[in-house]
Amino acid sequence: MFKTRLLSGIVLIIIALATIIxxxxxxxxxxxxxxxxxxxxxxxxxxxxxxxxxxxxxxxxxxxxxxxxxxxxxxxxxxxxxxxxxxxxxxxxxxxxxxxxxxxxxxxxxxxxxxxxxxxxxxxxLEDGAYIVWLIFICSWGCDTCAYCVGMLIGKHKMAPKLSPKKSIEGGIGGIVGAALIGAIYAGVISQYLQSGENIIIVWFALICALGAIISQIGDLAASAIKRNHDIKDYGTLIPGHGGILDRFDSVIFTAPVIYLLATVIL
The missing domain is CATH 1.20.58 (Methane Monooxygenase Hydroxylase; Chain G, domain 1)
Incomplete structure (x- = not known):
C-alpha cells in the first residue's frame, strides 16, 4: 500500500508541476x-x-x-x-x-x-501567480506531510477522535510549523523574482503558509465529516492508494481560495 501511495503521489506531483508551470x-x-x-x-x-x-x-x-x-x-x-x-x-x-x-x-x-x-x-x-500558486500546495500537501511525520513521532493527544482518530494535536501543530518553514525557505529561493523585498517576502510567505495550514486541516476534517455522515471510507478509487479526487484535494479545496485572498490582500 505504501509503495502504491508513494508512486501515485509522485505522479500527482509531476502532473501538478507540468500543468501549473x-x-x-x-x-x-x-x-x-x-x-x-x-x-x-x-x-x-x-x-x-x-x-x-x-x-x-x-x-x-x-x-x-x-x-x-x-x-x-x-x-x-x-x-x-x-x-x-x-x-x-x-x-x-x-x-x-x-x-x-x-x-x-x-x-x-x-x-x-x-x-x-x-x-x-x-x-x-495573479501577478507573480506562477510563484504564489505553489503556496496552495505547500499549505495543503506540505502541511499534511509534516503533520503525519510529527504525529507519528510524538503525537499523543487526539485532535478529532470521532472524525480522524489518527490525527493528533502535536501533528497539527507540526503541520503548521512545517508549512511555515517550507514557505519561508521557498520565499528565500524565489524572492529575487518577486516585486517586494526579500525579508518582507520571507515573513509574509511564512505567515500565509501558517494560516493556510490551519485552514488546510479544517478542510481535511470537513471532508472526513462528510464521509462519516455517509458511511464511506473514500470518495473514489481514481488515485491508487489515495482514493478519489476529493480525498487528495480535500485540503486544497479550502486552501486555494484562502491563499488567493491572502495574496491579493497582503502581497
Whole structure:
C-alpha cells in the first residue's frame, strides 16, 4: 500500500508541476477536469451523479469556468441565481423524485468543489501567480506531510477522535510549523523574482503558509465529516492508494481560495 501511495503521489506531483508551470489553457482544462470529477464523487454519495440534477451541476461548472476564462466574473451573482432557480424548477417539476437534502447537495457541490477549486487557476493568473500558486500546495500537501511525520513521532493527544482518530494535536501543530518553514525557505529561493523585498517576502510567505495550514486541516476534517455522515471510507478509487479526487484535494479545496485572498490582500 505504501509503495502504491508513494508512486501515485509522485505522479500527482509531476502532473501538478507540468500543468501549473504551463499555466494558461492547460491549467484551465486540468482544473476544470478535476472539478468535474470531484463534483461527480460528491454527487455519487447521494446517487445523483447520473441524474438530471447532477448533470445540471456539471453544466454550470463548465459555464462558470468559461466565465473565468473569458473574464465575465462580474456576472457571478446572476449565474448563481439562475443556477438556484433552475435547480428548484427541476425539484418542483419532478417532485417527489428528489428530496430537499439532495437539492442542498447539488447547490453545495458547485461551491464546495467547483468554485473553490477554481482558485488554483485564479491564483495562477495573479501577478507573480506562477510563484504564489505553489503556496496552495505547500499549505495543503506540505502541511499534511509534516503533520503525519510529527504525529507519528510524538503525537499523543487526539485532535478529532470521532472524525480522524489518527490525527493528533502535536501533528497539527507540526503541520503548521512545517508549512511555515517550507514557505519561508521557498520565499528565500524565489524572492529575487518577486516585486517586494526579500525579508518582507520571507515573513509574509511564512505567515500565509501558517494560516493556510490551519485552514488546510479544517478542510481535511470537513471532508472526513462528510464521509462519516455517509458511511464511506473514500470518495473514489481514481488515485491508487489515495482514493478519489476529493480525498487528495480535500485540503486544497479550502486552501486555494484562502491563499488567493491572502495574496491579493497582503502581497
Amino acid at each position: 504551463s499555466g494558461g489553457d492547460i491549467l484551465f482544462a486540468t482544473t476544470l477536469l478535476i472539478s468535474l470529477i470531484g463534483l461527480s464523487e460528491l454527487y455519487k454519495i447521494a446517487h445523483l451523479e447520473r441524474k438530471l440534477l447532477g448533470m445540471t451541476g456539471y453544466v454550470f461548472t463548465i459555464v462558470y469556468y468559461f466565465m473565468l476564462r473569458y473574464q465575465y466574473k462580474q456576472y457571478f451573482m446572476y449565474f448563481i441565481m439562475i443556477f438556484l432557480v433552475l435547480v428548484m424548477i427541476e425539484y418542483v417539476i419532478l417532485f417527489p423524485k428528489f428530496k430537499a437534502d439532495e437539492i442542498m447537495i447539488i447547490f453545495f457541490g458547485l461551491f464546495y468543489v467547483s468554485i473553490m477549486l477554481s482558485y488554483i487557476y485564479q491564483t495562477r493568473l
